[in-house]
Amino acid sequence: MxxxxxxxVPSADDDLLLDRVRAGDQQAMAQIFDRxxxxxxxxxxxxxxxxxxxxxxxxxxxFKVWREPHAFxxxxxPMGAWLAVVARNRAIDALRRRKPSDSVDDVVxxxxxxxxxxxxxKSMIEMVRKVMKALPQDQQASMELAYFEGLxxxxxxxxxxDPLGTVKTRIRSALITLRKALEx
Amino acid sequence: xxxxxxxxxxxxxxxxxxxxxxxxxALVRAHLAECPACQAEFEKISSDLAMVAMSVEQHPLPEGxxxxxxxxxxxxxxxxxxxxxxxxxxxxxxRSAAIFIPWSIAAVMALVAVLLGxxxxxxxHELAKDNYLIAQFAADSQHAQKVLDVLTAPEAxxxxxxxxxxxxxxxxxxxxxxxxxxxxxEASNMGPLPADKTYELWVIPSNGAxxxxxxxxxxxxxxxxxxxxxxxxxxxxxKAFGVTIERAEGSPTxxxxxxxxxxxxxx
Numbered sequence: 001m002x003x004x005x006x007x008x009v010p011s012a013d014d015d016l017l018l019d020r021v022r023a024g025d026q027q028a029m030a031q032i033f034d035r036x037x038x039x040x041x042x043x044x045x046x047x048x049x050x051x052x053x054x055x056x057x058x059x060x061x062x063f064k065v066w067r068e069p070h071a072f073x074x075x076x077x078p079m080g081a082w083l084a085v086v087a088r089n090r091a092i093d094a095l096r097r098r099k100p101s102d103s104v105d106d107v108v109x110x111x112x113x114x115x116x117x118x119x120x121x122k123s124m125i126e127m128v129r130k131v132m133k134a135l136p137q138d139q140q141a142s143m144e145l146a147y148f149e150g151l152x153x154x155x156x157x158x159x160x161x162d163p164l165g166t167v168k169t170r171i172r173s174a175l176i177t178l179r180k181a182l183e184x
Numbered sequence: 185x186x187x188x189x190x191x192x193x194x195x196x197x198x199x200x201x202x203x204x205x206x207x208x209x210a211l212v213r214a215h216l217a218e219c220p221a222c223q224a225e226f227e228k229i230s231s232d233l234a235m236v237a238m239s240v241e242q243h244p245l246p247e248g249x250x251x252x253x254x255x256x257x258x259x260x261x262x263x264x265x266x267x268x269x270x271x272x273x274x275x276x277x278x279r280s281a282a283i284f285i286p287w288s289i290a291a292v293m294a295l296v297a298v299l300l301g302x303x304x305x306x307x308x309h310e311l312a313k314d315n316y317l318i319a320q321f322a323a324d325s326q327h328a329q330k331v332l333d334v335l336t337a338p339e340a341x342x343x344x345x346x347x348x349x350x351x352x353x354x355x356x357x358x359x360x361x362x363x364x365x366x367x368x369x370e371a372s373n374m375g376p377l378p379a380d381k382t383y384e385l386w387v388i389p390s391n392g393a394x395x396x397x398x399x400x401x402x403x404x405x406x407x408x409x410x411x412x413x414x415x416x417x418x419x420x421x422x423k424a425f426g427v428t429i430e431r432a433e434g435s436p437t438x439x440x441x442x443x444x445x446x447x448x449x450x451x
Contacts, residue, residue, distance in 0.1 A: 024262030084237035
């Protein structure tokens with residue numbers, strides 16, 4: 001594994017690395033870890049706000065890739081995005097003390113953007129950050145509670161004291177804003 | 185929850201974020217399996233949300249995290265046997281043709297070994313794939329059983345959320361899969377019935393054939409009721425669904441009036 005430098009840049013050869021993992025290649029697994037571990041850890045830390053628990057999720061996610069590389073199928077979207085979603089779901093399960101849902105089979109992602117291209121990847125991430133920060137405060141709060149705390153609409157309504165319909169409208173508006181920005 | 189037979193964007197988002205209740209998730213999952221439009225929208229929402237996840241502020245790994253992963257990785261069994269191809273080094277040609285005979289035999293044997301190795305790897309790959317599929321089927325089956333348990337448990341809490349202070353009205357949500365004759369109905373706010381009466385659900389076929397009885401149900405004290413996989417013929421396309429009040433043992437034909445009805449969306 002010497003010479004494998006950490007990197008967060010997605011690459012078009014993810015499929016090749018995964019093929020090697022399927023064949024039991026630990027070095028390929030280490031390369032996938034180096035490529036995406038920081039992102040996976042950051043997602044888990046964002047949800048759990050605890051470095052120890054976030055590392056548990058980190059290790060768990062990558063051991064899953066090693067044990068079940070077939071769970072990530074070609075055609076299900078970019079590997080980095082897939083790992084981010086799995087990390088978020090695992091972290092939410094841990095936060096809510098639920099048994100890990102393990103339903104990676106319903107994670108299917110589409111992307112018109114070539115996330116494998118470093119420049120497009122970085123600009124896309126920057127753009128999403130700006131869009132999320134520019135959302136009205138109430139929409140930001142609703143998305144925060146839904147996505148990073150894993151609350152249902154009714155739980156958000158109970159937490160904030162807002163009507164359920166208002167919560168749904170805020171989340172819908174935030175999603176529409178995000179979609180417009182991503183498709184622009 | 186639905187508009188024109190489709191799920192709202194925020195409900196699909198909730199499902200994508202694993203925020204739905206098991207019963208809601210079962211309804212969405214069943215709908216997605218049958219509705220390409222909602223499936224496409226669900227995939228778009230999932231992708232949008234993935235970008236939200238990827239946009240979080242990046243933090244360095246805790247010290248030693250990589251080494252801990254590598255160390256533990258070394259202790260785990262490989263997911264599949266690696267392919268190991270041994271290169272064959274060639275020697276300079278000798279003058280006598282007889283010298284090629286053992287090398288030829290060795291080369292043929294090496295080639296056979298490589299081919300056997302590849303074939304072995306292919307078989308192992310297929311085995312790993314089959315094992316994965318079996319595990320998936322088992323997980324799906326377990327998941328389906330959990331859904332049924334939740335939907336049919338007498339002690340399950342059914343909560344209907346309404347906007348503002350609107351008075352709750354009797355509502356029922358049916359999920360129908362004609363190709364399998366599968367139907368799940370969840371009803372809420374149903375009025376109580378005399379002991380000699382029952383609610384009965386009807387499938388109204390789109391080809392004009394007589395209504396098909398799809399099971400009877402009585403609400404609990406909270407007005408909730410469910411019907412899970414009643415005995416129905418396979419392949420009947422439904423135009424609509426209706427609920428009537430019948431005698432306690434049910435009826436082979438509906439007794440008017442139809443107190444609740446819903447038109448099935450056309451695909």
